[in-house]
Amino acid sequence: MSATLEKGLNAFKEVIDAPIASYFSSCVHCGLCAEACLFHNETGDPKYTPIHKLEPLRRVWKQEYTLLGKLGKMLGLTKPVTDAELTEWEPLVYDSCSMCGRCSMVCPVGNDITYMIRKMREGMAASGHAPEDLVGATTRAVTIGSPMGIKWPAVMAQIKHVQAETHIEVPVDKEGADYLVLMSSMEIINFPEYLSALSRIFKQAGVSWTLAQDAFEATNSGIQIGASDLAREIVGRIVVAAERLKVKCVISPECGHAFTAIRWEGPNLMGKPFGFEVKHILEVLDELHTAGRIKTRGKDKRPLTYHDPCQISRRGGVVEQPRRLLGAIAEDFREMPDAGVMNWCCGGGGGVSANSRAEPLRLEAFKVKKRQIETTDVHTLVTACANCRIVMEEGLEHYHMKVDVIGLTELLVDYLVEGE
Amino acid sequence: MTINNDSEFKAALNSLPGNRQRQLAARFAESVLVLSKDVRVKNAIEAARRNDITDDELDAAYKAAKKASVDSFTRCGKECDWNSQAGHFVAQAALACFEPGKSSAWESAMHARMARTSESIATGIGTDNAETTAQYRILDKYLAGEKA
Amino acid sequence: MSHLDLLTFARGSALNWALIVFAAGIVLRLFEILGLGRKADLARPRTDSPGSGWRTIFSRTLPPPGMLKREPVTYFGGYVFHFGLFIAIFFFAPHIEFFRGMTGLHWSSLPSALVDASVVAAIVALGALLAHRLNNKVKRMLSGLGDYIAWTATMLPLLTGYMAYHHLFVEYTLMLTLHLFSVELLLVLLPFTKLFHTFSLFISRWYNGDFFGRKGVAS
Numbered sequence: 126m127s128a129t130l131e132k133g134l135n136a137f138k139e140v141i142d143a144p145i146a147s148y149f150s151s152c153v154h155c156g157l158c159a160e161a162c163l164f165h166n167e168t169g170d171p172k173y174t175p176i177h178k179l180e181p182l183r184r185v186w187k188q189e190y191t192l193l194g195k196l197g198k199m200l201g202l203t204k205p206v207t208d209a210e211l212t213e214w215e216p217l218v219y220d221s222c223s224m225c226g227r228c229s230m231v232c233p234v235g236n237d238i239t240y241m242i243r244k245m246r247e248g249m250a251a252s253g254h255a256p257e258d259l260v261g262a263t264t265r266a267v268t269i270g271s272p273m274g275i276k277w278p279a280v281m282a283q284i285k286h287v288q289a290e291t292h293i294e295v296p297v298d299k300e301g302a303d304y305l306v307l308m309s310s311m312e313i314i315n316f317p318e319y320l321s322a323l324s325r326i327f328k329q330a331g332v333s334w335t336l337a338q339d340a341f342e343a344t345n346s347g348i349q350i351g352a353s354d355l356a357r358e359i360v361g362r363i364v365v366a367a368e369r370l371k372v373k374c375v376i377s378p379e380c381g382h383a384f385t386a387i388r389w390e391g392p393n394l395m396g397k398p399f400g401f402e403v404k405h406i407l408e409v410l411d412e413l414h415t416a417g418r419i420k421t422r423g424k425d426k427r428p429l430t431y432h433d434p435c436q437i438s439r440r441g442g443v444v445e446q447p448r449r450l451l452g453a454i455a456e457d458f459r460e461m462p463d464a465g466v467m468n469w470c471c472g473g474g475g476g477v478s479a480n481s482r483a484e485p486l487r488l489e490a491f492k493v494k495k496r497q498i499e500t501t502d503v504h505t506l507v508t509a510c511a512n513c514r515i516v517m518e519e520g521l522e523h524y525h526m527k528v529d530v531i532g533l534t535e536l537l538v539d540y541l542v543e544g545e
Numbered sequence: 546m547t548i549n550n551d552s553e554f555k556a557a558l559n560s561l562p563g564n565r566q567r568q569l570a571a572r573f574a575e576s577v578l579v580l581s582k583d584v585r586v587k588n589a590i591e592a593a594r595r596n597d598i599t600d601d602e603l604d605a606a607y608k609a610a611k612k613a614s615v616d617s618f619t620r621c622g623k624e625c626d627w628n629s630q631a632g633h634f635v636a637q638a639a640l641a642c643f644e645p646g647k648s649s650a651w652e653s654a655m656h657a658r659m660a661r662t663s664e665s666i667a668t669g670i671g672t673d674n675a676e677t678t679a680q681y682r683i684l685d686k687y688l689a690g691e692k693a
Numbered sequence: 694m695s696h697l698d699l700l701t702f703a704r705g706s707a708l709n710w711a712l713i714v715f716a717a718g719i720v721l722r723l724f725e726i727l728g729l730g731r732k733a734d735l736a737r738p739r740t741d742s743p744g745s746g747w748r749t750i751f752s753r754t755l756p757p758p759g760m761l762k763r764e765p766v767t768y769f770g771g772y773v774f775h776f777g778l779f780i781a782i783f784f785f786a787p788h789i790e791f792f793r794g795m796t797g798l799h800w801s802s803l804p805s806a807l808v809d810a811s812v813v814a815a816i817v818a819l820g821a822l823l824a825h826r827l828n829n830k831v832k833r834m835l836s837g838l839g840d841y842i843a844w845t846a847t848m849l850p851l852l853t854g855y856m857a858y859h860h861l862f863v864e865y866t867l868m869l870t871l872h873l874f875s876v877e878l879l880l881v882l883l884p885f886t887k888l889f890h891t892f893s894l895f896i897s898r899w900y901n902g903d904f905f906g907r908k909g910v911a912s
Contacts, residue, residue, distance in 0.1 A: 150897075273621075286662045
């Protein structure tokens with residue numbers, strides 16, 4: 126056994142807990158999880174059945190944690206997990222799964238398959254079986270501090286651009302602020318309008334906020350690749366900054382996995398509860414709007430719909446907030462079929478969009494989103510995750526659909542009452 | 546009248562009718578065209594500048610600019626090449642030429658500035674908001690030309 | 694060995710051993726699962742959540758939105774089979790007598806004709822589920838020897854029980870013996886196959902509901 130395969134198998138053993146043992150014990154091979162999975166449905170290929178993606182982990186569980194399995198292993202009757210098998214499973218675990226969570230919602234015996242995939246990725250990464258592109262992102266996150274190679278000077282440049290546009294100062298390292306604002310690399314690079322929107326909204330609401338020079342990055346590629354130690358380091362930077370600046374609340378940006386990483390996995394990675402709150406920007410906007418601290422005027426006349434980013438909605442619980450906000454600023458808001466916690470994934474989450482090998486599969490899986498949008502008959506799609514935005518723009522372009530994709534924060538600010 | 550700040554700039558732009566906004570947007574995009582290597586973007590901007598463009602040609606130019614824009618997004622997790630990202634914002638500026646609405650020229654100007662900012666991140670040299678001033682002059686010249 | 698001797702054996706020591714293996718097996722498997730433990734979740738849960746572990750134990754019995762029309766055979770077949778099996782085991786008078794003998798507890802039975810109809814439905818449903826398993830691409834790919842053994846171990850008590858009740862094929866005493874043997878086989882296999890879902894599904898559903906519930910989602 127090579128060193129890396131051994132590390133992988135050890136990682137598999139370490140992550141198996143009571144829930145995972147219960148899930149594997151309960152699976153009756155009914156195949157319903159496949160029907161919930163967009164990768165399976167749009168390709169018709171049974172190998173994309175969610176529970177099947179976990180087969181190597183299941184065998185390790187059986188051989189290590191069940192009496193019969195252990196006996197079988199001793200007697201040489203069981204099939205060991207090999208390096209070749211992990212190679213074969215790599216595209217199943219990383220290319221055809223965005224950790225969207227739909228399978229976990231439908232399994233009749235209650236298996237949280239998504240949770241198991243997240244854990245399995247730990248072993249896949251440790252054994253050297255994570256996709257090259259994700260490994261690159263992880264390396265950059267470790268060495269540079271951002272998976273996309275963003276350093277503070279780049280953020281500064283964006284801040285300057287935004288300040289010139291809004292004439293509002295962007296606070297940096299301001300101690301005692303109410304909110305510490307995080308950004309995802311995607312926003313810093315592709316959507317500077319997010320920061321400018323925040324500046325204007327927070328000014329209007331009269332809340333104090335700040336960025337942190339040593340913790341501006343919310344994207345957590347450790348979660349995507351399955352490297353908890355890396356995930357911990359990224360979260361750790363944020364915790365240190367939040368505590369140093371004594372903020373009450375950390376705001377997670379319009380990015381799906383960033384929210385999962387800081388809100389739900391964060392304290393567990395750090396081994397202690399946070400002394401501050403963590404909210405998604407949509408939660409904050411909804412609170413400010415409900416409390417009357419920001420007001421809107423006018424409504425967007427375009428028929429529009431909302432895409433629920435999986436990590437924010439189904440896996441994060443932020444479902445009603447965007448709808449309340451859109452209710453205030455949209456004249457013709459239409460829900461797509463399966464809207465809410467059962468919405469279909471854009472296909473690019475969980476590292477899939479960073480993985481160029483997965484592109485053809487991702488584009489094929491997009492057909493489900495295409496159908497949802499066509500049914501709704503709109504040309505404007507609103508969402509709250511920068512990755513979903515780009516994945517959907519690519520998908521829409523690929524299928525020659527003329528639909529604009531906009532971020533909710535950006536849309537809100539178009540109708541913000543300012544200066545009164 | 547010379548434009549000296551963004552409030553005047555934005556107000557002047559938004560007061561213009563659609564096809565004038567398109568031509569101005571094209572000029573702003575053209576100012577940063579050097580940052581893009583994508584011929585589709587160049588062609589789209591040239592099309593947007595024309596007075597005599599037909600609706601079909603507009604549509605075709607829009608589609609080309611859209612494809613150029615989507616192709617040049619930096620994907621989540623990929624290493625960011627700020628030079629390429631500058632090209633992306635040029636494509637966005639070109640795209641803004643074709644988006645109907647009251648502020649397509651302003652949108653284009655913002656994207657053009659971001660293209661310059663991206664370039665500045667790549668080179669490490671600051672911009673001193675040079676593009677902003679250049680845009681004021683473009684607008685001044687355009688409005689003066691209109692009157693003539 | 695006469696049929697009666699065989700029946701005495703089936704009712705006696707064979708049953709005792711089967712029950713011991715069944716009980717010990719269940720305890721062992723529960724230890725194997727719960728003994729692994731679960732790390733405490735240190736993230737602050739949402740306070741007003743519509744979801745919870747207990748809720749999901751019950752709610753997961755129903756098909757989630759959009760799923761029934763995708764897989765009607767799996768759902769309907771599953772419901773009819775499980776319901777029929779449940780009626781047969783717990784509401785057939787002779788079975789209730791058996792439970793009374795073992796535990797002292799007893800309850801009202803259902804008319805035998807109704808139980809009989811439930812068993813027929815369960816057998817047909819189980820047959821349909823096998824056919825579906827063999828024809829459906831996903832199920833076929835997922836299925837192995839374990840699935841077919843589990844199917845057989847489940848079908849045999851239903852079939853033999855039906856045949857015994859209706860005095861079909863072989864002499865009654867022998868049929869009853871076969872029925873008991875098939876039940877004993879099922880008892881012995883249950884803890885060590887996917888049939889253990891009978892018990893573990895409550896645990897799985899609870900973990901699932903708890904995980905989602907903390908995030909404010911009813912799963």
